[in-house]
Amino acid sequence: MKTRATVSLVLAAALSLAGCAHKPHPEPPPQNPPGEPVPPEPGGVPAVPLKQPQPMQLVVQARPDTPIVSVRLVFHTGSIDDPKGKEGLTALTAKLMAEGGTQRLTAAQLLEALYPMAAELKVVTDKEMTTLSGRVHQDFLPAFLLLFTDTLIQPRFDPAEFERLRANALNAVRNGLRSEDDETLGKVGLDALLYAGHPYAHYTGGTVQGLQSLTLEDVKAHARRVFTQDRLVIGLAGPVDANIQQTVTTRLSALPATGAPRVELPTVKSSAGRTLILQKPTLSTAVSMGFVTPLRRGDPDFFPVAFALSNLGEHRQFIGVLFNELREQRGLNYGDYAYVEHFIEDRGNGTFNRTNLVRTQQDISLWLRPVVPANGVFATRGAVYFLERMSKEPLSPERFNLVRGFLQGYSRLWEQTDQRRLGYAIDSLYYGTPNFLDAYRDALTQMTPESVQAAVRRQLQSEKLAFVFVTEDAQGLAQKLKSGAPSPITYASPKPPELLKLDETIIQQKLPVRPDAIQVAPAAEFMER
Amino acid sequence: MRRLLPLLLLLLMPVLPASAEPPPDASRFFPYTLNTTRLPNGLTVVRVPFNSPGIVAYVTAVRVGSRNEVEPGRTGFAHFFEHMMFKGTKANPEGQRERILGGYGFDDNAFTTDDITVYQVYGPTAGLEKLIALEADRFQNLEYSEPAFQTEALAVLGEYHKNAAGPDLKLEESLAKTAFTRHTYQHTTLGFYEDIQAMPKAYAYSRSFFERWYTPANTTLFIVGDFNDAQVVSQVTQAYGGWTRQPTNVTIPTEPPQTKARSVHVDWPQPTQPRHVLAWHTPAARADTADAAIQSILAEYLVGDTSPAYKELVLEKQYVESLNVYNTPHRDPYLFPIDATLQDEQHRAAVDAVLRREVKAVAGAPVDGARLKAIQDHLRYGLLMDLETPRDVAIDLALYAGVMGRPDALASYLKMLGSVTPQQITLFARKYLEDTNLTVLTLTPKATAAGGTP
Numbered sequence: 016m017k018t019r020a021t022v023s024l025v026l027a028a029a030l031s032l033a034g035c036a037h038k039p040h041p042e043p044p045p046q047n048p049p050g051e052p053v054p055p056e057p058g059g060v061p062a063v064p065l066k067q068p069q070p071m072q073l074v075v076q077a078r079p080d081t082p083i084v085s086v087r088l089v090f091h092t093g094s095i096d097d098p099k100g101k102e103g104l105t106a107l108t109a110k111l112m113a114e115g116g117t118q119r120l121t122a123a124q125l126l127e128a129l130y131p132m133a134a135e136l137k138v139v140t141d142k143e144m145t146t147l148s149g150r151v152h153q154d155f156l157p158a159f160l161l162l163f164t165d166t167l168i169q170p171r172f173d174p175a176e177f178e179r180l181r182a183n184a185l186n187a188v189r190n191g192l193r194s195e196d197d198e199t200l201g202k203v204g205l206d207a208l209l210y211a212g213h214p215y216a217h218y219t220g221g222t223v224q225g226l227q228s229l230t231l232e233d234v235k236a237h238a239r240r241v242f243t244q245d246r247l248v249i250g251l252a253g254p255v256d257a258n259i260q261q262t263v264t265t266r267l268s269a270l271p272a273t274g275a276p277r278v279e280l281p282t283v284k285s286s287a288g289r290t291l292i293l294q295k296p297t298l299s300t301a302v303s304m305g306f307v308t309p310l311r312r313g314d315p316d317f318f319p320v321a322f323a324l325s326n327l328g329e330h331r332q333f334i335g336v337l338f339n340e341l342r343e344q345r346g347l348n349y350g351d352y353a354y355v356e357h358f359i360e361d362r363g364n365g366t367f368n369r370t371n372l373v374r375t376q377q378d379i380s381l382w383l384r385p386v387v388p389a390n391g392v393f394a395t396r397g398a399v400y401f402l403e404r405m406s407k408e409p410l411s412p413e414r415f416n417l418v419r420g421f422l423q424g425y426s427r428l429w430e431q432t433d434q435r436r437l438g439y440a441i442d443s444l445y446y447g448t449p450n451f452l453d454a455y456r457d458a459l460t461q462m463t464p465e466s467v468q469a470a471v472r473r474q475l476q477s478e479k480l481a482f483v484f485v486t487e488d489a490q491g492l493a494q495k496l497k498s499g500a501p502s503p504i505t506y507a508s509p510k511p512p513e514l515l516k517l518d519e520t521i522i523q524q525k526l527p528v529r530p531d532a533i534q535v536a537p538a539a540e541f542m543e544r
Numbered sequence: 545m546r547r548l549l550p551l552l553l554l555l556l557m558p559v560l561p562a563s564a565e566p567p568p569d570a571s572r573f574f575p576y577t578l579n580t581t582r583l584p585n586g587l588t589v590v591r592v593p594f595n596s597p598g599i600v601a602y603v604t605a606v607r608v609g610s611r612n613e614v615e616p617g618r619t620g621f622a623h624f625f626e627h628m629m630f631k632g633t634k635a636n637p638e639g640q641r642e643r644i645l646g647g648y649g650f651d652d653n654a655f656t657t658d659d660i661t662v663y664q665v666y667g668p669t670a671g672l673e674k675l676i677a678l679e680a681d682r683f684q685n686l687e688y689s690e691p692a693f694q695t696e697a698l699a700v701l702g703e704y705h706k707n708a709a710g711p712d713l714k715l716e717e718s719l720a721k722t723a724f725t726r727h728t729y730q731h732t733t734l735g736f737y738e739d740i741q742a743m744p745k746a747y748a749y750s751r752s753f754f755e756r757w758y759t760p761a762n763t764t765l766f767i768v769g770d771f772n773d774a775q776v777v778s779q780v781t782q783a784y785g786g787w788t789r790q791p792t793n794v795t796i797p798t799e800p801p802q803t804k805a806r807s808v809h810v811d812w813p814q815p816t817q818p819r820h821v822l823a824w825h826t827p828a829a830r831a832d833t834a835d836a837a838i839q840s841i842l843a844e845y846l847v848g849d850t851s852p853a854y855k856e857l858v859l860e861k862q863y864v865e866s867l868n869v870y871n872t873p874h875r876d877p878y879l880f881p882i883d884a885t886l887q888d889e890q891h892r893a894a895v896d897a898v899l900r901r902e903v904k905a906v907a908g909a910p911v912d913g914a915r916l917k918a919i920q921d922h923l924r925y926g927l928l929m930d931l932e933t934p935r936d937v938a939i940d941l942a943l944y945a946g947v948m949g950r951p952d953a954l955a956s957y958l959k960m961l962g963s964v965t966p967q968q969i970t971l972f973a974r975k976y977l978e979d980t981n982l983t984v985l986t987l988t989p990k991a992t993a994a995g996g997t998p
Contacts, residue, residue, distance in 0.1 A: 080595055083929055123859050126849045131918040133926035152925050179862050182887055186817055186865060190989075194815040195710035296814055299705040331653060333630065334646035339639075346698030349706050366651070385705045417647050424649020424668040427599065431933045507744055508694035539815065 058285025103221015370438025586761030620735015
């Protein structure tokens with residue numbers, strides 16, 4: 016590990032979960048003649064537009080008790096803006112702007128200038144949002160603001176840097192995604208399966224052929240199209256006064272006022288019962304399952320469903336049902352979690368979800384960390400069993416109060432840094448949910464076990480699930496799934512009788528898998544185009 | 545635009561402190577007050593006020609890590625034992641801890657390194673009193689059944705599987721096994737795969753592990769955030785007062801000096817990028833020497849973002865995707881490993897030549913004072929910026945204290961960072977970055993699957 020990365024440009028490519036299934040002929044998006052209402056589709060999730068903040072809307076959270084200034088620039092552009100055949104263009108453009116130097120300074124000189132400040136400058140591109148976050152000690156603020164804004168308004172677009180960053184992006188797909196992290200591969204696979212034919216389907220970092228087709232001219236043109244004033248929200252926190260707000264706003268006024276029209280997102284078709292098995296050499300089986308949902312922040316069911324999924328399990332929290340039942344009681348793996356919104360771990364900030372992953376069409380997912388292959392189907396059945404149990408019976412009052420207490424306290428940890436507080440405030444502009452976390456804590460006081468169960472019944476039907484597995488014996492797994500045969504399990508240590516009795520049910524738990532919709536694909540060709 | 549021109553000028557000037565009379569360096573870069581008490585049983589309790597209304601971090605550092613795994617067949621045990629610490633006591637059987645802490649919304653976790661095990665709990669001050677009682681209870685009275693122990697061993701196996709997909713674990717294992725012949729740093733914190741598979745059979749050993757290492761004198765508490773200090777000291781004193789377990793003396797084998805260059809090669813059966821690692825044995829991180837600070841600075845000097853090697857290999861020739869030094873502080877003499885991730889196998893020799901050239905240069909010619917100053921600023925401002933939450937502060941304090949053995953080790957490290965001279969860098973490089981003291985690790989992907997790196 017480097018002692019400290021001055022310019023840590025974290026592309027969503029490395030960690031994020033975009034992508035498209037390796038399908039020779041992806042389904043085309045549905046065509047709807049303009050002006051005609053979209054006919055409702057069973058299980059489909061239409062694109063209800065997000066709210067649009069004002070161009071260059073300012074979000075300021077000043078506090079004098081820190082010497083560190085945070086700047087958070089969120090552009091309403093992401094991998095959905097990648098033209099067909101040029102997948103990866105938005106992420107590479109953002110990265111080249113941030114890292115490739117400015118008209119005044121080469122990439123090396125930019126590093127040199129930022130270095131003694133230990134300033135942070137990170138870029139994350141997601142499906143619909145690109146976030147540039149900067150942090151710096153106030154000792155260096157004027158110089159930093161100049162450099163940071165220059166990367167956007169006067170990027171260098173250096174051909175050598177373009178080639179370097181493209182090579183890295185290709186490595187991230189060919190090696191990082193396909194080979195080096197089965198869990199992330201499973202999650203990107205789930206995006207690919209759920210959003211087949213939709214602009215969310217391809218990996219945020221790009222496809223191999225998409226990246227190979229890019230030119231520097233593509234990047235220059237794209238920057239003018241999507242990094243525009245009308246797509247920008249400016250967040251400032253820490254010791255920031257009116258003067259600093261003015262400086263940032265004035266500088267960024269040099270961006271184009273407008274650019275490309277917004278991409279119109281099609282309805283996402285149901286993937287209920289579909290399965291994708293990504294085959295690769297590996298010791299274990301990683302499992303992801305989920306579905307696309309119309310549920311977003313602001314929907315009356317959002318908070319109770321978020322509550323129910325926290326009950327199943329937040330990342331690395333011991334009180335989750337899945338963690339307790341599958342890991343603690345049965346020793347199946349290292350952890351098992353569930354999320355009401357798309358989840359990408361905010362590394363370096365605990366185990367929380369990132370902010371500014373705003374999406375028009377969200378997904379709900381369950382994630383099982385790698386299990387030994389023999390237990391792959393059993394673990395999947397277990398997850399589905401515990402999901403369904405929340406529909407069948409309300410939580411006991413004791414359990415309900417435990418989860419409620421947990422969320423009242425734990426949600427406060429989500430907002431302990433300036434960047435995260437800015438992130439939530441900026442999310443709220445797009446979802447129309449001011450004071451989102453306070454609203455969640457208020458809603459918790461009104462919920463009951465029955466109101467949560469009712470929302471679960473409305474929103475969390477297991478029949479909607481689609482499944483992704485990453486494993487070596489793909490055909491063997493496909494056969495097991497097709498047969499629907501029970502998946503017995505043996506343990507190396509004695510288990511209590513009530514656990515063994517519950518296992519008898521889990522072993523036979525019906526998986527909502529359609530035998531005719533199981534697809535096996537080699538991981539080595541995933542996200543080729 | 546015009547009004548911003550002065551900013552550009554400022555950029556070109558040397559960095560100056562903001563105020564005319566700056567506070568001493570350590571307090572400027574670590575602006576927190578440590579209140580330290582040592583209880584009669586040897587437990588050290590450090591409290592740090594932090595402006596985080598209603599929120600507290602409670603971090604316990606035990607000086608035990610994979611370094612302490614001296615018996616053959618027991619690698620990975622310190623880490624496994626960290627998992628067992630969540631399995632309950634007579635007063636608070638398994639599940640009780642989760643019910644109490646979970647109900648407050650605490651984030652409850654732990655991690656293990658080569659040298660230390662760190663338990664970190666972070667959440668509402670409202671639950672602090674109950675948290676103190678639970679922590680004091682488990683460190684004194686941990687009790688778990690053999691079946692629970694056997695089940696948890698499988699979670700550790702799952703953790704190994706999670707980490708085994710990428711090449712880093714294998715790299716770390718191969719480097720450790722080659723560079724160390726006697727010292728326990730020859731195995732990773734996760735442990736050898738075969739030892740992990742055999743863990744379920746080691747119940748009795750696990751009990752002795754607890755008795756041996758989980759003693760008050762081997763443990764430091766860091767409580768950081770918003771709380772009433774007097775109340776907390778009184779609660780901690782009472783809750784931990786009965787903990788009287790005495791330390792056992794276990795000798796950690798000493799690594800003999802390396803006398804000639806070593807190498808190891810790994811063929812990785814999946815797509816990945818080639819790796820080229822140069823690792824020299826270097827001295828331990830101690831609170832009373834500058835060695836840890838020198839190694840942090842040297843890493844930046846040799847391969848940091850503004851180094852000649854970075855400019856040539858990453859930016860200009862683009863032979864290398866990234867350059868890193870894994871120079872985490874270690875309690876015993878460890879390694880200074882430069883890790884280059886190559887774009888292509890064909891550049892290996894050229895990359896090796898540049899890295900060796902830079903190492904020779906730092907040992908043979910005077911160190912650039914301006915670069916040293918920029919590195920010192922970079923590291924110290926960077927550390928300050930990383931301390932955003934009470935948990936960040938508590939964990940950084942625990943990491944340095946756990947390795948160096950003094951509760952204020954982070955402050956002494958920061959002070960050293962600011963005072964390292966060009967001569968110290970040169971002498972260090974001359975003494976330790978020698979060919980006879982070097983292990984070279986190479987990794988080449990041998991993927992048969994389509995689409996892999998050739």
